[in-house]
Amino acid sequence: MSVFSESVLDDDTSVFGSFVEELAPGLVLLLIADAVWGIPKMGFFGTIAILCIGLVYYFFGRLNDWYSKKIFGGILPPFAPGSMMKHMEMATCGQYPWWLLEIANKSNSRVFRVSRPTKGHKCIVGEYQVAREILTDPQSKKPPAIYNQMRYVNGSGDASMFTLNGKRWHAKRRACVPAFSSSRVRKMNSIALEHTEAFLELLRNGDGVFDVSSDMQSLVLGAISESAFDYIMSPQEKKEFSESVRLSLIEYARNATVHTYRSWLGWLLPGRRRASVVAQRIRNIMIRVLKRYRESGETEGNRGTLIQLIASDDNAFRNDDEKLAQLVEFLVAGHDTTSYSISWALISLAKHPEIQTRLRDELSRMRPENWSQSEYLRMCMKESTRLNPVSSSTSVRVIGRDIRTKGGYVIPKGSTCFLWFLLLSRDPSVFDDPDEYKPSRWENPTREMLDSFMPFSLGARNCIGQTLAGAHLHTVVARICSEFELTVEDEGKVDFFMTLKPIGARLKVRRVSR
Numbered sequence: 096m097s098v099f100s101e102s103v104l105d106d107d108t109s110v111f112g113s114f115v116e117e118l119a120p121g122l123v124l125l126l127i128a129d130a131v132w133g134i135p136k137m138g139f140f141g142t143i144a145i146l147c148i149g150l151v152y153y154f155f156g157r158l159n160d161w162y163s164k165k166i167f168g169g170i171l172p173p174f175a176p177g178s179m180m181k182h183m184e185m186a187t188c189g190q191y192p193w194w195l196l197e198i199a200n201k202s203n204s205r206v207f208r209v210s211r212p213t214k215g216h217k218c219i220v221g222e223y224q225v226a227r228e229i230l231t232d233p234q235s236k237k238p239p240a241i242y243n244q245m246r247y248v249n250g251s252g253d254a255s256m257f258t259l260n261g262k263r264w265h266a267k268r269r270a271c272v273p274a275f276s277s278s279r280v281r282k283m284n285s286i287a288l289e290h291t292e293a294f295l296e297l298l299r300n301g302d303g304v305f306d307v308s309s310d311m312q313s314l315v316l317g318a319i320s321e322s323a324f325d326y327i328m329s330p331q332e333k334k335e336f337s338e339s340v341r342l343s344l345i346e347y348a349r350n351a352t353v354h355t356y357r358s359w360l361g362w363l364l365p366g367r368r369r370a371s372v373v374a375q376r377i378r379n380i381m382i383r384v385l386k387r388y389r390e391s392g393e394t395e396g397n398r399g400t401l402i403q404l405i406a407s408d409d410n411a412f413r414n415d416d417e418k419l420a421q422l423v424e425f426l427v428a429g430h431d432t433t434s435y436s437i438s439w440a441l442i443s444l445a446k447h448p449e450i451q452t453r454l455r456d457e458l459s460r461m462r463p464e465n466w467s468q469s470e471y472l473r474m475c476m477k478e479s480t481r482l483n484p485v486s487s488s489t490s491v492r493v494i495g496r497d498i499r500t501k502g503g504y505v506i507p508k509g510s511t512c513f514l515w516f517l518l519l520s521r522d523p524s525v526f527d528d529p530d531e532y533k534p535s536r537w538e539n540p541t542r543e544m545l546d547s548f549m550p551f552s553l554g555a556r557n558c559i560g561q562t563l564a565g566a567h568l569h570t571v572v573a574r575i576c577s578e579f580e581l582t583v584e585d586e587g588k589v590d591f592f593m594t595l596k597p598i599g600a601r602l603k604v605r606r607v608s609r
């Protein structure tokens with residue numbers, strides 16, 4: 096599978112690049128002044144004065160580092176190589192996680208700062224002790240500047256659980272927790288199994304090849320919509336929803352969080368206009384979901400489902416806009432992550448026939464209702480989630496106190512920390528052969544391995560849907576593998592925005608006797 100191949104360190108523009116960028120405000124002023132008055136009219140001293148502004152700006156940056164050291168009694172984490180422009184370019188391309196992983200593996204610290212044109216320190220965190228400390232600290236907060244962008248995805252710009260801090264977040268979370276009780280997850284999972292059976296029927300009658308990401312997206316979207324919202328999505332709606340989510344996440348979750356000016360320019364930018372149109376389409380689908388629920392009302396069958404809990408709670412969700420925003424969020428957060436996790440698991444098994452055969456043998460010795468207890472299935476799923484954690488970077492926090500890294504650096508209070516699960520789960524000092532798919536490594540895991548594995552994040556803001564995701568992952572993968580032998584027809588390519596996606600990967604299936 097093609098991943099990032101060009102080495103960042105071969106293209107190290109760090110020293111010269113950051114100097115030029117930090118000098119840039121002075122140069123820009125000079126150009127403006129030249130255009131307005133003409134440099135000759137400004138005179139020699141005027142030109143020097145403007146250049147000095149740039150220099151002061153540059154030295155202030157250096158001074159800031161020195162000052163921080165004085166205040167925090169520690170050295171700030173090192174800057175990642177690469178200029179600010181390079182980082183912004185990489186952060187908006189699909190190869191960003193691999194690029195950061197390469198930086199982490201080649202540098203002496205898995206915590207490093209990156210240059211962004213916004214206030215405060217920005218740190219990439221790839222050290223599990225620091226990640227755990229940040230995620231479990233009640234003083235850590237989600238930065239509104241980043242999470243607020245996600246609000247546009249629902250078409251109204253209204254707040255939802257994922258984007259809020261404080262009391263309003265807590266009320267929404269508490270209202271939705273019962274939808275993920277073990278009995279509800281069992282019911283939801285039995286619907287996912289029905290959708291899997293329908294998919295297997297298509298495989299039996301198909302040409303023996305399937306596009307793993309798009310088929311798993313369709314399967315999981317249908318299953319979550321039916322089981323959590325009591326709504327059966329048409330194939331057309333599924334397609335429209337997936338495509339709209341893709342386009343709106345590219346704009347709001349990726350481009351606008353890096354280029355903050357995009358929010359100010361709004362309708363002037365084609366990407367922003369397009370994202371706004373597709374966000375309305377997402378909202379329209381949810382309006383139909385809510386309308387259908389209201390027509391049928393609360394029934395024995397839908398009691399305790401997400402739609403019933405959200406629609407009937409006027410305190411946690413104060414109006415229809417908030418209800419719709421929350422419904423969108425669940426479908427977006429749930430289907431993308433779960434379907435790509437299933438896809439990665441199937442791809443890993445397809446690439447490793449001996450592991451696949453061992454798994455199939457183990458499943459064949461068990462009754463299907465006991466598959467979830469299969470130790471080998473659990474190890475295979477854990478390993479594919481470690482190797483390709485779909486939510487590689489969804490956790491961003493502003494820290495409420497100074498935090499010291501293993502190497503003795505200090506991340507100062509108020510820094511924005513991007514927690515990269517890919518960097519944790521491929522740390523060579525924790526995992527032997529970190530880039531290899533080896534389920535057996537989980538037979539006797541070390542404490543460090545267990546502590547580095549946090550695909551659903553940690554603390555109060557961990558994933559509310561993790562039990563459902565885990566159940567779907569085990570059920571769908573086990574059911575497909577029990578009947579079909581998988582091989583890779585086309586590896587496709589890896590893409591990243593919000594989640595890590597195996598795009599265009601096609602698997603070949605051959606039916607095995609059961």
Ligand code: HEM
Binds near residue numbers: 486563
């Ligand atoms: C393999 C599948 C999944 C993965 C890897 C995953 C991962 C995550 C992660 C890492 C977070 C925390 C983000 C943060 O720290 O800011 C999160 C939050 C969340 N997830 Fe998931 N998730 C998955 C499936 C689901 C499902 C199935 C649902 C619901 C149907 C869901 C709903 C949510 C929601 C609503 C939040 C926000 C929780 C809050 O802020 O209190 N996720 N997820």
